[in-house]
Amino acid sequence: xxxxxxxxxxxxxxxxxxxxxxxxxxxxxxxxxxxxxxxxxxxxxxxxxxxxxxxxxxxxxxxxxxxxxxxxxxxxxxxxxxxxxxxxxxxxxxxxxxxxxxxxxxxxxxxxxxxxxxxxxxxxxxxxxxxxxxxxxxxxxxxxxxxxxxxxxxxxxxxxxxxxxxxxxxxxxxxxxxxxxxxxxxxxxxxxxxxxxxxxxxxxxxxxxxxxxxxxxxxxxxxxxxxxxxxxxxxxxxxxxxxxxxxxxxxxxxxxxxxxxxxxxxxxxxxxxxxxxxxxxxxxxxxxxxxxxxxxxxxxxxxxxxxxxxxxxxxxxxxxxxxxxxxxxxxxxxxxxxxxxxxxxxxxxxxxxxxxxxxxxxxxxxxxxxxxxxxxxxxxxxxxxxxxxxxxxxxxxxxxxxxxxxxxxxxxxxxxxxxxxxxxxxxxxxxxxxxxxxxxxxxxxxxxxxxxxxxxxxxx
Amino acid sequence: xxxxxxxxxxxxxxxxxxxxxxxxxxxxxxxxxxxxxxxxxxxxxxxxxxxxxxxxxxxxxxxxxxxxxxxxxxxxxxxxxxxxxxxxxxxxxxxxxxxxxxxxxxxxxxxxxxxxxxxxxxxxxxxxxxxxxxxxxxxxxxxxxxxxxxxxxxxxxxxxxxxxxxxxxxxxxxxxxxxxxxxxxxxxxxxxxxxxxxxxxxxxxxxxxxxxxxxxxxxxxxxxxxxxxxxxxxxxxxxxxxxxxxxxxxxxxxxxxxxxxxxxxxxxxxxxxxxxxxxxxxxxxxxxxxxxxxxxxxxxxxxxxxxxxxxxxxxxxxxxxxxxxxxxxxxxxxxxxxxx
Numbered sequence: 131x132x133x134x135x136x137x138x139x140x141x142x143x144x145x146x147x148x149x150x151x152x153x154x155x156x157x158x159x160x161x162x163x164x165x166x167x168x169x170x171x172x173x174x175x176x177x178x179x180x181x182x183x184x185x186x187x188x189x190x191x192x193x194x195x196x197x198x199x200x201x202x203x204x205x206x207x208x209x210x211x212x213x214x215x216x217x218x219x220x221x222x223x224x225x226x227x228x229x230x231x232x233x234x235x236x237x238x239x240x241x242x243x244x245x246x247x248x249x250x251x252x253x254x255x256x257x258x259x260x261x262x263x264x265x266x267x268x269x270x271x272x273x274x275x276x277x278x279x280x281x282x283x284x285x286x287x288x289x290x291x292x293x294x295x296x297x298x299x300x301x302x303x304x305x306x307x308x309x310x311x312x313x314x315x316x317x318x319x320x321x322x323x324x325x326x327x328x329x330x331x332x333x334x335x336x337x338x339x340x341x342x343x344x345x346x347x348x349x350x351x352x353x354x355x356x357x358x359x360x361x362x363x364x365x366x367x368x369x370x371x372x373x374x375x376x377x378x379x380x381x382x383x384x385x386x387x388x389x390x391x392x393x394x395x396x397x398x399x400x401x402x403x404x405x406x407x408x409x410x411x412x413x414x415x416x417x418x419x420x421x422x423x424x425x426x427x428x429x430x431x432x433x434x435x436x437x438x439x440x441x442x443x444x445x446x447x448x449x450x451x452x453x454x455x456x457x458x459x460x461x462x463x464x465x466x467x468x469x470x471x472x473x474x475x476x477x478x479x480x481x482x483x484x485x486x487x488x489x490x491x492x493x494x495x496x497x498x499x500x501x502x503x504x505x506x507x508x509x510x511x512x513x514x515x516x517x518x519x520x521x522x523x524x525x526x527x528x529x530x531x532x533x534x535x536x537x538x539x540x541x542x543x544x545x546x547x548x549x550x551x552x553x554x555x556x557x558x559x560x561x562x563x564x565x566x567x568x569x570x571x572x573x574x575x576x577x578x579x580x581x582x583x584x585x586x587x588x589x590x
Numbered sequence: 591x592x593x594x595x596x597x598x599x600x601x602x603x604x605x606x607x608x609x610x611x612x613x614x615x616x617x618x619x620x621x622x623x624x625x626x627x628x629x630x631x632x633x634x635x636x637x638x639x640x641x642x643x644x645x646x647x648x649x650x651x652x653x654x655x656x657x658x659x660x661x662x663x664x665x666x667x668x669x670x671x672x673x674x675x676x677x678x679x680x681x682x683x684x685x686x687x688x689x690x691x692x693x694x695x696x697x698x699x700x701x702x703x704x705x706x707x708x709x710x711x712x713x714x715x716x717x718x719x720x721x722x723x724x725x726x727x728x729x730x731x732x733x734x735x736x737x738x739x740x741x742x743x744x745x746x747x748x749x750x751x752x753x754x755x756x757x758x759x760x761x762x763x764x765x766x767x768x769x770x771x772x773x774x775x776x777x778x779x780x781x782x783x784x785x786x787x788x789x790x791x792x793x794x795x796x797x798x799x800x801x802x803x804x805x806x807x808x809x810x811x812x813x814x815x816x817x818x819x820x821x822x823x824x825x826x827x828x829x830x831x832x833x834x835x836x837x838x839x840x841x842x843x844x845x846x847x848x849x850x851x852x853x854x855x856x857x858x859x860x861x862x863x864x865x866x867x868x869x870x871x872x873x874x875x876x877x878x879x880x881x882x883x884x885x886x887x888x889x890x891x892x893x894x895x896x897x898x899x900x901x902x903x904x905x906x907x908x909x910x911x912x913x914x915x916x917x918x919x920x921x922x923x924x925x926x927x928x929x930x
Contacts, residue, residue: 329732333740337737368704
């Protein structure tokens with residue numbers, strides 16, 4: 131029976147790609163290991179090698195096709211003795227792509243980027259953006275890159291260092307093009323040595339330079355956490371204000387997809403515990419850009435928590451010469467009067483989906499994107515809770531000593547008399563992240579859990 | 591950034607030849623004597639104040655090691671940075687930081703270099719290019735490498751002198767830093783102050799390679815073993831290392847063989863070594879006595895030396911007085927300098 135060649139998943143988080151080129155023609159003989167096609171993902175152009183031998187029977191997806199979902203059949207290979215007439219016998223695609231490649235909850239619930247360009251669809255206009263501003267659609271990855279490039283053009287003291295940031299163009303392609311524009315003096319590939327280069331970054335910052343230190347993921351920053359906390363966060367205080375540290379530590383944080391416990395931890399609560407640090411964890415493309423620019427300019431050390439699942443998501447980014455969003459301000463992205471849902475980063479995916487679901491049942495949720503975790507915009511939370519009387523926090527991190535625990539405490543301290551129900555938390559489950567697709571999905575929060583929690587605090 | 595590596599042949603010799611280092615001029619001898627005496631008297635006073643309860647927490651005295659920082663400082667030029675660990679009082683005084691400000695920091699007063707918020711292990715001076723004062727063993731090595739990274743980035747011709755001890759030399763980030771410093775040819779002098787004991791652990795019990803000048807060997811970083819009790823030898827090595835760095839050849843390691851007379855900290859009974867061992871070093875190698883004897887041999891009068899003694903004692907006594915009478919920080923200072 132003819133063999134189907136499926137669109138491969140070329141990274142843990144890839145959902146689709148562009149079939150940029152066929153290197154074999156129909157009727158050509160194919161040996162195992164031959165490069166048959168080139169596929170462009172949002173991170174890189176990759177070669178597809180044949181794993182089966184035979185003749186390329188039929189190309190199902192022509193070259194130049196964009197957004198081909200993972201696991202879509204792209205060609206058939208005929209075995210020896212088979213002919214084009216056998217093509218009809220090729221099995222139908224077993225499952226739609228989304229099911230065939232078991233995604234994590236986040237992936238399943240976040241709308242496909244191009245189909246719904248704004249997963250962060252908002253009801254409320256962003257107060258940071260003047261009415262009538264032209265918007266451009268770009269991925270979060272591009273928004274981050276533009277933020278760095280703009281700040282590097284503006285200030286010669288800003289430089290980027292980290293693993294694979296320069297010649298490789300970024301492990302997640304966030305620093306794409308920076309080496310070409312700014313050169314190797316300012317876009318610096320480091321060895322795999324987090325503790326060392328974090329310390330070098332902090333030392334450079336103590337002299338007044340403004341490093342952007344990229345961690346390939348924040349999981350690896352645990353090797354460097356002594357320098358982040360003991361050196362970066364505390365020096366200003368320990369020096370009586372004489373010597374500070376303007377530095378950004380950035381990179382993907384939290385769960386990606388199917389990378390298991392050591393690569394899937396959310397460090398939001400860890401860093402938000404530390405005086406001297408600012409901690410930013412945006413969700414929308416515009417916020418990623420405006421807040422990264424603010425972080426680079428900030429005279430303090432800033433932990434900038436990104437989310438790998440969001441890198442390929444697109445959103446509307448204001449076309450302004452200098453779009454900077456102040457650190458420390460939450461944003462009400464959806465107004466409502468029945469319950470306040472508070473989240474940040476990828477937690478907003480669940481929160482917004484839940485708000486849509488709740489609306490169908492007549493519950494109008496007010497959704498707050500915290501955006502900054504330290505300093506926390508308590509005022510926006512409290513004002514909302516005073517209006518709704520109910521609150522649900524949503525985070526991918528663990529519950530114990532989590533950010534949601536902090537938010538609940540602040541609500542209790544500042545709006546106890548306004549509460550009609552105890553604050554509910556939706557969090558990651560209290561286990562290391564499992565690898566198995568079903569268990570991973572269970573370990574993460576879901577929109578259904580947010581809906582359930584919101585209904586519970588509404589006594590519905 | 592990654593310049594091609596120079597052949598090992600251009601490295602300096604691995605060890606000093608054991609001969610006498612270049613002689614100092616009389617002015618240099620007098621300056622070295624005065625600066626070392628200031629550190630010694632300051633540290634003796636700090637020990638007294640600690641005993642009186644005026645200084646709290648940890649207090650690590652530098653007595654015995656004075657020639658290292660004084661000799662190195664004589665090899666530096668304006669703008670060169672200094673960074674070290676927690677045994678830092680001597681380094682601060684050597685860079686020219688005021689005794690008053692250092693002592694008042696030890697007593698936790700508002701006139702201290704960190705307004706009383708840093709203490710013995712955490713002081714800084716932008717003006718004197720002193721970058722701390724770090725309490726986490728080995729952390730200053732990456733930070734000091736970062737200072738030299740900034741020098742390289744700015745192309746300012748300055749070097750960073752990064753001090754650490756024989757104990758810190760076993761920390762992992764030291765080698766991460768060595769690798770990048772050589773890879774990027776950063777102008778950093780790694781001064782390993784080998785005082786023979788990491789707290790209570792003798793070098794022989796903690797270090798597989800006890801020749802610290804070789805600790806950069808696998809990164810092609812040249813190193814010298816230096817008699818850290820002879821201020822002239824220290825300066826000569828410092829000159830060589832600074833020239834190496836300023837020529838763009840990358841980092842150099844100087845192992846300073848030195849000795850601390852006091853315990854690791856004020857609360858250390860120092861049971862891990864004999865009284866005789868300490869006495870022998872004091873008697874045979876004391877860095878201050880070496881200079882004093884040379885000056886006397888060169889017919890400098892006792893009176894002139896006593897005048898230096900008196901000047902130093904006045905500075906130290908005044909600092910102790912200041913540090914005990916300066917007010918504690920205002921309560922409002924609790925909340926300042928967290929962010930700027």
